[in-house]
Amino acid sequence: MRPDPLDNVQIMLFDPDRNSASVTKLAMQQAGINLAKHAKEEAEALESHEASPFQIILVEMTDEFCELGAAFIRALRSLPKEQEPPPKVATLLGHGTEEALRTSIAVGADSAWVKPLSAIKLRKQLEHLLAATVPYYQAEEYFGPDRRRVPDDHEYDGTERRTD
Numbered sequence: 001m002r003p004d005p006l007d008n009v010q011i012m013l014f015d016p017d018r019n020s021a022s023v024t025k026l027a028m029q030q031a032g033i034n035l036a037k038h039a040k041e042e043a044e045a046l047e048s049h050e051a052s053p054f055q056i057i058l059v060e061m062t063d064e065f066c067e068l069g070a071a072f073i074r075a076l077r078s079l080p081k082e083q084e085p086p087p088k089v090a091t092l093l094g095h096g097t098e099e100a101l102r103t104s105i106a107v108g109a110d111s112a113w114v115k116p117l118s119a120i121k122l123r124k125q126l127e128h129l130l131a132a133t134v135p136y137y138q139a140e141e142y143f144g145p146d147r148r149r150v151p152d153d154h155e156y157d158g159t160e161r162r163t164d
Contacts, residue, residue, distance in 0.1 A: 004032075005127050010052070012037040014045045014072055015060035015092075023116070024058065024092065030119035033126065042072045049076065049087070056129060057087050059109070062094030066103060073107040077143040086136055086143075088129045092117075108144025110134065 011028075013035055015021040021038055028035050036054065039045035049057070057076065061069035073089055088111075091104040096114040104112035111129050137146035 005130060006033055006123070009034075009056060009126075009130060010036045010054045011056045011058065011126070012039060012045065012048065012054040013058045013060075014039050014042075014069070015058075016040050016065055016068060017060060017062075020060055020062065020092075024060075024122075027117055027119045027122045031123040033123060042068070042075060045072060046075055046079070050079065053082075054087050056126065057089050059089060059091050061091040061100065061104065061112075062115070066100070070103055070107045073109060077108045081138075081143075088132070089144075090125065090129055105144075105147065106142075108142060110145050 011033065013021060013024055013028075015024060015038065018040075021040075025035055025038065037045075037048050039048055045057075048054075059069045059073055069091060073091075076087070076089065089109045090111040090113055091109045093100045093104070093112055093114050096112075101112050110132065111125070113125055117125070134145040136144060
């Protein structure tokens with residue numbers, strides 16, 4: 001029997017909505033995943049993360065909580081970079097619209113998942129997120145996964161082309 005990759009992984013859910021959080025927590029419970037913390041407010045979530053860093057943070061970003069979730073991720077990503085590697089952040093979206101996905105990427109989320117998520121799908125997504133080895137990039141107003149084009153992308157020759 002192989003060990004569970006999600007054993008001993010500290011996961012926090014940032015979700016201000018009681019109903020939405022209940023559904024996410026139920027899916028995690030059904031998948032046999034331990035949720036270390038559910039935070040309803042940004043200050044509570046940041047304080048919890050600073051006290052005991054989480055490896056994965058799930059952030060509710062459905063329509064009515066999109067700005068709140070984005071603000072939380074920006075605040076999280078602007079904390080001192082003492083944790084290595086930084087926490088993996090996945091946004092939970094109500095719709096897979098281009099705008100919602102662009103917002104998730106712009107604030108530094110590692111991944112964006114569209115609800116509803118079954119227990120099996122949630123487990124697979126969490127395992128994939130944990131295993132991902134994407135380097136992180138720091139810019140003036142961005143910290144998150146490095147999504148710049150790779151140097152050998154011969155199709156692109158713009159000013160933003162990576163040279164490393």
